[in-house]
Every structure is written in structure tokens, then in C-alpha cells.
Amino acid sequence: MKIIISEFIDASAVESLASHFEVHADATLVDRPDALRSLLDDADALIVRNRTQVTPALLDDAPRLIAVGRLGVGLDNIDLAACAQRGVQVFPATGANARAVAEYVIATALMLLRRAYLSSASVAAGEWPRAALSSGRELAGSTMAVIGFGAIGQLVARLARALDMRVVGYDPQQPASAACWSETGAQCVTFEHALRTADVVSVHVPLIDATRNLLDADRLSMLKPHAAVINTSRGGVIDETALAEALRQGRLGGAALDVFADEPLKAASPLAGAPNLILTPHIAGLTVQSNERVSTLVAARVKQALLDHRRHSQQSEKIST
Ligand code: NAD
Numbered sequence: 001m002k003i004i005i006s007e008f009i010d011a012s013a014v015e016s017l018a019s020h021f022e023v024h025a026d027a028t029l030v031d032r033p034d035a036l037r038s039l040l041d042d043a044d045a046l047i048v049r050n051r052t053q054v055t056p057a058l059l060d061d062a063p064r065l066i067a068v069g070r071l072g073v074g075l076d077n078i079d080l081a082a083c084a085q086r087g088v089q090v091f092p093a094t095g096a097n098a099r100a101v102a103e104y105v106i107a108t109a110l111m112l113l114r115r116a117y118l119s120s121a122s123v124a125a126g127e128w129p130r131a132a133l134s135s136g137r138e139l140a141g142s143t144m145a146v147i148g149f150g151a152i153g154q155l156v157a158r159l160a161r162a163l164d165m166r167v168v169g170y171d172p173q174q175p176a177s178a179a180c181w182s183e184t185g186a187q188c189v190t191f192e193h194a195l196r197t198a199d200v201v202s203v204h205v206p207l208i209d210a211t212r213n214l215l216d217a218d219r220l221s222m223l224k225p226h227a228a229v230i231n232t233s234r235g236g237v238i239d240e241t242a243l244a245e246a247l248r249q250g251r252l253g254g255a256a257l258d259v260f261a262d263e264p265l266k267a268a269s270p271l272a273g274a275p276n277l278i279l280t281p282h283i284a285g286l287t288v289q290s291n292e293r294v295s296t297l298v299a300a301r302v303k304q305a306l307l308d309h310r311r312h313s314q315q316s317e318k319i320s321t
Contacts (some may be wrong), residue, residue: 001306004039006030007049009071010295017299037061045302050074056082067305069298074234076207091301093294095151097285101232102155104284108256109200112228113137115276140164145198148205149174156202157184170194195222207234217242226253232284235260240271247274258284
């Protein structure tokens with residue numbers, strides 16, 4: 001059986017698959033769609049990250065496909081309905097990069113509220129901007145609003161509570177009676193309440209129709225002027241132009257964005273040069289440890305699916321002979 005891997009993956013996960021199957025792992029395939037499609041012609045499984053678009057057209061070029069492994073958790077690059085229609089199972093790395101994302105949120109929250117850690121160049125130049133950098137805030141006693149209280153949102157809540165933050169959260173799928181609130185020490189509130197009370201807002205929702213532009217100009221205007229917004233979920237969930245304007249006009253204290261409506265972010269983006277803004281290239285979930293966990297988990301799930309399929313095929317052959 002043959003597995004195609006079109007984006008980067010931990011080497012040990014490739015080795016674990018290669019002892020059972022023919023594996024073609026080439027991280028350049030995501031940028032060579034024609035080569036990818038021709039390799040998929042007789043492939044049984046495809047493993048991707050977030051850049052390979054698993055569309056109906058791509059699936060049509062992969063008639064034998066049984067499984068798609070996703071080295072991450074967001075599934076917006078995979079047409080789930082088209083996979084289901086063709087009997088292709090999809091295996092995300094649920095939970096495996098949550099810690100990396102949650103640590104990113106805490107690190108950027110500390111930086112954005114304190115507003116003092118980006119002073120290396122001016123201190124080294126002899127400027128000594130002590131007065132300008134003396135009015136930052138502490139996380140302790142501040143309020144973290146978690147929008148989307150799933151796997152990552154709940155871990156963010158735990159880490160924020162460990163730093164003595166107050167945590168409020170909003171998630172239409174998690175009623176106030178759900179155990180996740182009491183287990184994490186967070187308070188279930190309405191979306192508007194979360195925005196109005198937050199010193200830090202961290203967004204952890206999937207990108208779906210209901211969450212597109214979830215933080216638009218109106219919602220951003222509900223935030224305190226010193227509040228910080230952190231988005232590690234998906235671009236498209238926040239109106240980037242409205243966010244940049246709010247930062248420039250001092251209606252928002254800071255922001256950290258790891259994901260963008262259009263990736264890579266274009267140099268002419270309205271975000272360029274906005275104050276107290278941390279921009280990172282979709283790496284919140286990527287660490288040495290999370291890459292190992294994600295790759296190992298997805299490889300194991302795809303391997304199991306192929307072995308199960310092989311066993312069922314052999315059993316059906318036996319019955320029919
Ligand atoms: P999850 O499915 O465990 O949780 C998502 C939660 O969002 C669910 O509880 C759901 O009920 C909630 N939700 C849905 N619609 C909502 C709405 N309108 N308002 C508020 N909540 C809503 O997912 P997760 O594993 O916690 O991941 C969250 C997001 O983080 C995903 O979009 C994923 O793609 C993204 N992510 C990014 C990175 C990165 O590197 N930047 C890494 C991992 C995950």
C-alpha cells in the first residue's frame with residue numbers, strides 16, 4: 001500500500017510507516033500540485049498539514065484513497081463532505097499541538113500587556129526608554145477571555161488560572177452546566193460579556209460560516225482600550241483591517257496574530273507597522289515536541305486505518321473464494 005506525504009513531517013513517523021508501506025514523503029509536493037496529483041493516482045493514503053487543499057478535484061485524482069491524515073487539527077483545508085462521499089476517512093492530530101498553542105497565548109499575553117520586552121534595540125542604542133516602558137500590566141488579576149472553549153481554549157484557561165488570571169469563556173456548544181468550566185476554573189459568559197470584561201481575548205474557534213469575521217469592527221469596539229487580542233485559530237475570524245485601525249487609533253492595546261485571512265501575509269497588509277502588534281507565520285502549534293507528537297499520532301492513525309482496510313479486504317476475498 002502506498003502513502004503520499006505532501007508537507008513536512010517528523011522523520012521517525014516516516015520510518016514507522018515505511019516499515020509497513022511504500023512511503024513517498026516530499027515536503028515540496030504541496031507547491032507542485034501536478035506532481036502530487038500524479039502520485040495520488042495509486043495512493044492509499046495522503047498525509048497533509050494545512051497548506052495542501054484536499055478538494056473534490058484532488059480526490060477524483062486519487063481513486064484508491066482510504067485515508068487522509070492531517071498533521072494538525074484545523075480541517076478547513078479538507079473538504080470533509082467530499083471525503084465522506086468517497087468513503088475517505090480523515091484523521092486529525094486532535095490535542096497533539098494544544099500545549100504549543102496555549103504556551104504561545106500565554107507568552108504573547110505577557111508581552112502585550114507588559115509592552116516592555118521589545119526594547120532591545122533602543123536600550124542597546126543607549127536610549128534608556130524607562131519612563132515609556134514603566135506602565136505595563138501584570139497578568140495576575142487581569143481577565144483572560146477565551147472565545148471557543150474546546151481543547152486549546154480549555155488548556156489556555158488552565159495556564160491562565162495558574163498565573164492567577166480570572167478566566168471567562170464563551171462557546172455556544174458548551175452550556176454553563178458543562179464540566180469544562182468548573183474543571184478549568186473558568187466562568188461561562190455571553191460573547192459580549194467576555195469582550196467587555198477582557199484584558200486579553202484569545203480566540204480558539206474553527207473557521208466556519210458562523211465564525212467568519214467573528215471579531216469585526218463592532219465587536220472590537222466593545223474591548224477596553226488597553227485590551228490585547230490574540231488569534232491563533234484561523235485568519236478570517238478577525239477583521240484584520242478593523243484590528244489595524246483600532247491599534248493605530250489607540251482603541252486597542254495590542255494584538256498577536258499567528259494566522260491570517262491570506263497566508264503568507266502580503267507586505268502591503270494594513271497590519272504592517274501597527275503598534276504593539278506581534279505577527280508570526282502560523283507557528284503557534286509548531287514546536288519540536290508538538291511536531292513529534294502530531295507526526296507520531298497521525299502516522300499511527302493512518303497506519304491503523306490501512307492495516308484495518310487490508311485485513312477487511314483479505315477477509316472479503318476469502319469469503320468470496
Ligand atoms: P476544538 O474543536 O477542540 O474547539 C473549538 C471550539 O470552538 C469548540 O468547542 C466549538 O464549540 C467552539 N466554537 C465553534 N463555533 C463557535 C463560535 N461561534 N463562538 C465560540 N466558540 C465556537 O478545536 P481546538 O483544537 O481547540 O482548535 C481551535 C482552533 O485552533 C482551530 O481553528 C484550529 O484550526 C486552530 N489551531 C491553530 C494552530 C496554529 O498553529 N495556529 C494549531 C492548532 C489549532
